Amino acid sequence: MAHAETQTASHHFTTTGLDNRKVAIWMFIGSECMLFASLISTYLIYKGKSVVGPFPHEAWTNPATGQAFPPILDIPVTSVSTFVLLMSSLAMVLALAAVENRGKPVPPGLSGKILSSSKLWLFMTCLMGATFLGFQAYEFTSFVHEGLTIRTNLFGSSFFTLTGFHGAHVTAGVIWLGTLLAIDMKRGLQPKDAVWVDIAALYWHFVDVVWIAIFTLVYLIQ
Amino acid sequence: MAAALPLLLSACLGGPQYPNSTFTDHTDFNRDASELWNTMMLWGAIVFVFVEVLLVYTMWKYRRRPGGPEPEHVHGNTRLELTWTVLPAVILVFIAVPTVRSIWRFQSGAPANALQIDVIGHQWWWEFRYPEQGIVTANELYLPVGRPVNFNLTSKDVIHSFWIPQLGGKRDAVTNRTNHLWFTPDSVTPNAFNGSCNEFCGASHANMRFRAYVVSEADFASWAAGQAQNAVFPPPAPDTAGGASAATVSNPAPAQAPALPLAPGYMFPAEQLPAHVVPQTPIPDGLVIPDEVLAAGDPQRGFEQYNRSLCIGCHRIRGNPRSPGVIGPDLTHLGSRHTLGAGLFRNDARHLAAWIKNARRMKPLSSTSMPAVGLGEIDPFTKQPVTAALGGLNDQQIADIVAYLLALK
Amino acid sequence: MATVAASPTYTTAGARRTGIMDWLTTVDHKKIGTLYLHTALFFFVVGGVEAIIMRWQLMRPNSTAVSAEVFNQLFTMHGTTMVFLVIMPLSAAFFNFLIPLQIGARDVAFPRLNAFSYWVYLFGGLFITIPILFNAAPDGGWFAYTPLTGKAYSPGQNMNFWVLGIQILGISSLAAAFNFATTIINMRAPGMNLMRMPMFTWMSFVVQWLIILAFPVITIALFFMQFDRFFGTNFYVSAAGADPLLWQHLFWIFGHPEVYILILPAFGLVSEVLPTYSRKPLFGYPVVAYSGILIGFLGFGVWAHHMFSVGMGPIADTVFGVTTMLIAIPTGVKIFNWIFTMWGGAIRFTTAMKFAIALIAMFTIGGISGISHASPPSDLQQTDTYYIVAHFHYVLYGGAIMGIFAGIYHYFPKWYGRKMDERLGSIHFWLNFIAFNLTFFPMHYAGMLGMPRRIYTYDAGQGWETFNFLSSWGAFLMAPAFLIFIWNFFRSKTRGEVAGDNPWDAATLEWSIPSPPPEYNFAQIPMVTSRYPLWDLTHPERMKDIPHSMDGWDEAKLRTGEHVTATGVHEPDVAPMHIESERKSAKELGIPMPNPTIKPLWVAAGILVLFSSLPVMYAGKTLAAFAMMAVGAVMFVGFLYAWLTTPMEDAH
Amino acid sequence: MAHETAGHPNPDHAHEHPTWKQYKWVALILTVITALEVWAYYIPALVASVFFVPLLLIMSAAKFAIVVLFYMHLRYDHRLFRLLFTGPLTIAMATLIALLFLLARTGALHVS
Numbered sequence A: 001m002a003h004a005e006t007q008t009a010s011h012h013f014t015t016t017g018l019d020n021r022k023v024a025i026w027m028f029i030g031s032e033c034m035l036f037a038s039l040i041s042t043y044l045i046y047k048g049k050s051v052v053g054p055f056p057h058e059a060w061t062n063p064a065t066g067q068a069f070p071p072i073l074d075i076p077v078t079s080v081s082t083f084v085l086l087m088s089s090l091a092m093v094l095a096l097a098a099v100e101n102r103g104k105p106v107p108p109g110l111s112g113k114i115l116s117s118s119k120l121w122l123f124m125t126c127l128m129g130a131t132f133l134g135f136q137a138y139e140f141t142s143f144v145h146e147g148l149t150i151r152t153n154l155f156g157s158s159f160f161t162l163t164g165f166h167g168a169h170v171t172a173g174v175i176w177l178g179t180l181l182a183i184d185m186k187r188g189l190q191p192k193d194a195v196w197v198d199i200a201a202l203y204w205h206f207v208d209v210v211w212i213a214i215f216t217l218v219y220l221i222q
Numbered sequence B: 001m002a003a004a005l006p007l008l009l010s011a012c013l014g015g016p017q018y019p020n021s022t023f024t025d026h027t028d029f030n031r032d033a034s035e036l037w038n039t040m041m042l043w044g045a046i047v048f049v050f051v052e053v054l055l056v057y058t059m060w061k062y063r064r065r066p067g068g069p070e071p072e073h074v075h076g077n078t079r080l081e082l083t084w085t086v087l088p089a090v091i092l093v094f095i096a097v098p099t100v101r102s103i104w105r106f107q108s109g110a111p112a113n114a115l116q117i118d119v120i121g122h123q124w125w126w127e128f129r130y131p132e133q134g135i136v137t138a139n140e141l142y143l144p145v146g147r148p149v150n151f152n153l154t155s156k157d158v159i160h161s162f163w164i165p166q167l168g169g170k171r172d173a174v175t176n177r178t179n180h181l182w183f184t185p186d187s188v189t190p191n192a193f194n195g196s197c198n199e200f201c202g203a204s205h206a207n208m209r210f211r212a213y214v215v216s217e218a219d220f221a222s223w224a225a226g227q228a229q230n231a232v233f234p235p236p237a238p239d240t241a242g243g244a245s246a247a248t249v250s251n252p253a254p255a256q257a258p259a260l261p262l263a264p265g266y267m268f269p270a271e272q273l274p275a276h277v278v279p280q281t282p283i284p285d286g287l288v289i290p291d292e293v294l295a296a297g298d299p300q301r302g303f304e305q306y307n308r309s310l311c312i313g314c315h316r317i318r319g320n321p322r323s324p325g326v327i328g329p330d331l332t333h334l335g336s337r338h339t340l341g342a343g344l345f346r347n348d349a350r351h352l353a354a355w356i357k358n359a360r361r362m363k364p365l366s367s368t369s370m371p372a373v374g375l376g377e378i379d380p381f382t383k384q385p386v387t388a389a390l391g392g393l394n395d396q397q398i399a400d401i402v403a404y405l406l407a408l409k
Numbered sequence C: 001m002a003t004v005a006a007s008p009t010y011t012t013a014g015a016r017r018t019g020i021m022d023w024l025t026t027v028d029h030k031k032i033g034t035l036y037l038h039t040a041l042f043f044f045v046v047g048g049v050e051a052i053i054m055r056w057q058l059m060r061p062n063s064t065a066v067s068a069e070v071f072n073q074l075f076t077m078h079g080t081t082m083v084f085l086v087i088m089p090l091s092a093a094f095f096n097f098l099i100p101l102q103i104g105a106r107d108v109a110f111p112r113l114n115a116f117s118y119w120v121y122l123f124g125g126l127f128i129t130i131p132i133l134f135n136a137a138p139d140g141g142w143f144a145y146t147p148l149t150g151k152a153y154s155p156g157q158n159m160n161f162w163v164l165g166i167q168i169l170g171i172s173s174l175a176a177a178f179n180f181a182t183t184i185i186n187m188r189a190p191g192m193n194l195m196r197m198p199m200f201t202w203m204s205f206v207v208q209w210l211i212i213l214a215f216p217v218i219t220i221a222l223f224f225m226q227f228d229r230f231f232g233t234n235f236y237v238s239a240a241g242a243d244p245l246l247w248q249h250l251f252w253i254f255g256h257p258e259v260y261i262l263i264l265p266a267f268g269l270v271s272e273v274l275p276t277y278s279r280k281p282l283f284g285y286p287v288v289a290y291s292g293i294l295i296g297f298l299g300f301g302v303w304a305h306h307m308f309s310v311g312m313g314p315i316a317d318t319v320f321g322v323t324t325m326l327i328a329i330p331t332g333v334k335i336f337n338w339i340f341t342m343w344g345g346a347i348r349f350t351t352a353m354k355f356a357i358a359l360i361a362m363f364t365i366g367g368i369s370g371i372s373h374a375s376p377p378s379d380l381q382q383t384d385t386y387y388i389v390a391h392f393h394y395v396l397y398g399g400a401i402m403g404i405f406a407g408i409y410h411y412f413p414k415w416y417g418r419k420m421d422e423r424l425g426s427i428h429f430w431l432n433f434i435a436f437n438l439t440f441f442p443m444h445y446a447g448m449l450g451m452p453r454r455i456y457t458y459d460a461g462q463g464w465e466t467f468n469f470l471s472s473w474g475a476f477l478m479a480p481a482f483l484i485f486i487w488n489f490f491r492s493k494t495r496g497e498v499a500g501d502n503p504w505d506a507a508t509l510e511w512s513i514p515s516p517p518p519e520y521n522f523a524q525i526p527m528v529t530s531r532y533p534l535w536d537l538t539h540p541e542r543m544k545d546i547p548h549s550m551d552g553w554d555e556a557k558l559r560t561g562e563h564v565t566a567t568g569v570h571e572p573d574v575a576p577m578h579i580e581s582e583r584k585s586a587k588e589l590g591i592p593m594p595n596p597t598i599k600p601l602w603v604a605a606g607i608l609v610l611f612s613s614l615p616v617m618y619a620g621k622t623l624a625a626f627a628m629m630a631v632g633a634v635m636f637v638g639f640l641y642a643w644l645t646t647p648m649e650d651a652h
Numbered sequence D: 001m002a003h004e005t006a007g008h009p010n011p012d013h014a015h016e017h018p019t020w021k022q023y024k025w026v027a028l029i030l031t032v033i034t035a036l037e038v039w040a041y042y043i044p045a046l047v048a049s050v051f052f053v054p055l056l057l058i059m060s061a062a063k064f065a066i067v068v069l070f071y072m073h074l075r076y077d078h079r080l081f082r083l084l085f086t087g088p089l090t091i092a093m094a095t096l097i098a099l100l101f102l103l104a105r106t107g108a109l110h111v112s
């Protein structure tokens, strides 16, 4: 994806005048809707069906060992990570705008300078994505310490799989954006490269909206 | 003409040469399903004949002829297209309405007076329980004529599907779920039917059959009373009591069931069995135990041998406290069954002996299911010969056990 | 047409490879189509031999020709092979070969992704097929119901190959679907608006959407199964409280759209064949297109008709029964539109036409039996019996395979420049037609007379012997029929009658260029004014009352004409519809072609290695498995990076 | 960014794009809704009431829509993209809801 300028195909005639890659990424996102719908429905279906705890929102005492498990989900921590991911979308739109507007007069003042720095915003997006992943890593490890693994019960299996798939998407996104950042550092992204940033951004926002759904359906609704 | 076709068809296919035909009217369920089928086949036949005749006519009429005119270019015709959108829709209404009616009649709850039967699917046999009568049996069902029966189905392992084609539709037996199926055998004279498992459930899916006997109320009551009691064998035999079988030593409870004066209950008479419910599956080579050996089998010795063998770990014989197993079918009244191994073999001494000798060759089984027991037999899983140390039995011992089990009427 | 610039400077990377390397590195959609075609025909023989062995076993009661174990592998692999390795790829062969030609494009939107799809398919196909040689093939049925296919009840490696194999094949299908959908949306020639697309392209478009929306669901269901088998999760473990129906629902949410994925391309092909040999345009084109969309859309709302016996309750039974019946309407519309396409025509009974007509006749039978299972109380007597087997072979073989045969006979001349032998074709058709009905018609009876499906043996005296005997002989006759076809196919490539550009006097763009088409397809991208562009040229008198317009031309000119020189980028030079008969090289014409590359193949190989590590892990060889994973990951990432950083075409 | 790159007509960017000002507001609204959501979670009376679930669903749907419309600029983009997204999204939601209904029933009755 790197050397966008050599991808002459992107400049070929297209029927709709739209870029092939952008059409494709939207279809990919449509496909991902079905992917996450399957994951989320499985989680919701299995929510009340675990035979043993721990559970997301209720405390549980193991009748065999007498060990007590508190409700497992940590809302405050997840709220923070949710916020971080949301804000990464803001950084992402700014990065795209900066690339698209490159070459145009920069608005006066410091804020103008900041706003037109695609490197900064790409970096911020990556950073926030990575922060989100850090939170998730923390969450996963603490769950494992508290006695919930992917094998423990249906809740564990479907929870880790759902959030893990989302995490994998975030990881892919961070790598993708990181590559764009590297290119930007090396030679500077130009408006003609905007479509590369655009499709990465669409993907990134989509991963964000999926989290919006997950946060409500998995974490908040009991 | 098209109308007569399906009716005619289903009438022929209900005949005795097709003993598992679904085109029967033995139960309310099947009458309903047949009616639906006839409706659908009627419309289906009309559509079929119409389409194919139209197609063939078109092919014939408009075949290219030398020097024929250049076809006129027609791009469509809204009125025609509307017609063939609406007409099928109308036909579908005629199919959908009785369908929905029938769904609500047979897919919502069974009548309150229904006889309850719990059906539990196992790889690869059927466990049947009559909770009200306190009966647990396997692979053979008795149903009273004229009373609704409600099957409550579930499974111990994988998904199975319960079906008696002549009596009613299928229902799956699913783990962690209980499904229901009900019908009333209200227009059958006493008769025997085949049943099968219809959901692929592994190696012996094809061999997961069963039998259903529809009998009169009185016979049903007699059968139920017989099945409900403990095994009536063995009768108290003073000279063997001192034989100090392992059973009596380790188990203070008497190894014998209390000698109930009860006679065995009703059993569907063998002579009345229609040919198709008598299994014809051949015994694999080398498993047949000679008849003379079988004839010499002694039930009392067999009882003791049985109690000393691995059988007891998996099989239950009520009234024989040494034999509490739950993995395999309940053998309490094995002698009262006509078939063996989930409808695969006749239940007689030859087949039973061969079964015990090497069940895994008689029927593809799983590695945790009934092992080969005959001394020197090669177990298909371990590929090792069965030795005495592994609990292997010689032909005579097997013949004794056979005699014992067949005595359990 | 503004720019025929100086010939581009080709780098060495652009040099054409020869021999086997040509095939391994090709990114030409036509060649990839050829690869798909041959691979799928190979797998058809595999699936067919599996079927024949099954029929040999079932010919008589209590037969012991094969063991239960082997039989279960046979039907599982037969179903899996026919669905995933035969019909889908045969359709893909036509997507590849035809879509760009039909819409007037030089290639697909992402040519290298296209090569990748093929290689993933090939590797996935081999991965799932080879185990049968070692008696270790999947044995859980083509829909692999849990919990039977879970680790507890299928502890062997068998089902690992299935779950991983289908996952691999899914990657291929999804990649291809994004590619073709983008191609159809975005690569159409000027003037080729949606309502002018050839019907095959239309139906393919619907199919790509079905794939895009249905495959993610099976992907997830398969991931759950993989996690259960390899990592000890509980998605389908009853003891942990799992619901065995979850898999069934997820599978059929995919599975039902899948059956339309199988049939719609064949519908598209016969929609090309029937008008051509009737010398008439397709009757009611818009309705045929819309009904295809409607079938696809409704296809997402009927999945539970495969589950009427699981006890979903009366509401669900009602809803799914009725939605299923609704599909008869748009399908019927197609049937009647086809018949009326023939009506009033001058029908030439070529082999292609015979197969197309056979589709109409045979699919109708399968459709009617389909409606008879749409009624749940009635389906309870039918489900999981041979009646169902009869239904789906009538729609799959009588529909999809017949349609694809029609397509092969019809497009062979375009593909290879020569016609297939008509006499052999006719023998193939009749033998096949008779054998097909002999095989599958009796199954209706066997099923309604109580014979369950997926049984390796049955007892004597059940009233099924005659029907099974007939079915088996029918199946044995299918083999010679297919062998005749294969002989005809390979012989005609070199010895068939030379065809010319448009041997059948067809109407669509692909017939306006030489046969076989040059690598760049169209020397000049045609500008289209109507639905039947070629008849506009060859039979203008016929085209009088059909709407013509130059929609889309201005925009196209705008985007090709003036701006080309400004950016120095090559645009296809566009010309009003014409017939191309010269065959020059791309170089001579100055058309930049994508460079051949082997990288997609290596990326696909990386995926294969990655997936293959899991059975190794399952066998307890953890270290080796990790090593394979590392190698696979490096191959995958490395070659992907190399692929993405190599320019697709030479810069010039 | 209408047509200043002359040689490069770019119809997918032909429409107006939101600006920093808008982006800022969008971010603010998203933050506020998220805060409201979490806040609602900590009001036991609300959690117990029947309004809780619909309320949360509405809030999250609103966030979803805002991101899609503004950040993914679906509102400003070619209508083809709207189709490409809403179509699959509708099917996905319908499937999800249907699945919840179909598998809501808890089974397991008897059997020792």
Ligand code: HEA
Residues within 6 Å of the ligand: B044, B047, B051, B087, B088, B089, B091, B092, C143, C259, C260, C262, C263, C305, C306, C307, C324, C325, C327, C328, C329, C331, C332, C333, C335, C363, C364, C365, C366, C367, C368, C369, C370, C371, C373, C374, C375, C379, C382, C383, C384, C388, C391, C392, C395, C396, C399, C400
């Ligand atoms: C090419 C693939 C294909 C196609 C196109 C279809 C088409 C249809 N199928 Fe089929 N089906 C399968 C492949 C296909 N099927 C497979 C593989 C299975 C089994 C899977 C397995 O278990 O292994 C299956 C199983 C299957 C079942 C489950 C059966 C069971 O397991 O119990 C059902 C139930 O409703 C069904 C219904 C239908 C219907 C209603 C159609 C309709 O689309 C048909 C519509 C067409 C017509 C009706 C004919 C033309 C119409 C007219 C001429 C108009 C007038 C007609 C009327 C008014 C009736 N199919």
Ligand code: HEA
Residues within 6 Å of the ligand: C044, C045, C047, C048, C049, C051, C052, C054, C055, C075, C076, C078, C079, C080, C082, C083, C087, C141, C142, C143, C389, C393, C396, C397, C400, C401, C439, C453, C454, C455, C456, C471, C475, C478, C479, C480, C482, C483
């Ligand atoms: C497109 C799909 C497709 C096609 C074309 C076929 C084609 C055939 N199928 Fe198919 N079948 C399925 C899809 C298909 N099937 C599916 C999905 C299942 C369900 C599986 C499951 O339950 O999981 C199934 C199941 C199935 C069964 C049921 C198995 C069971 O339930 O136990 C049977 C039984 O007869 C059968 C038979 C046949 C036969 C005889 C052919 C013939 O038409 C095949 C003809 C082809 C050939 C004959 C190839 C030519 C061979 C050569 C040229 C080599 C020469 C060979 C010799 C001389 C031996 N199939």
Ligand code: CUA
Residues within 6 Å of the ligand: B121, B122, B124, B159, B160, B161, B197, B198, B199, B200, B201, B202, B204, B205, B206, B208
């Ligand atoms: Cu039990 Cu099939």
Ligand SMILES: [Cu+2]
Residues within 6 Å of the ligand: C255, C256, C259, C302, C303, C305, C306
């Ligand atoms: Cu279906």
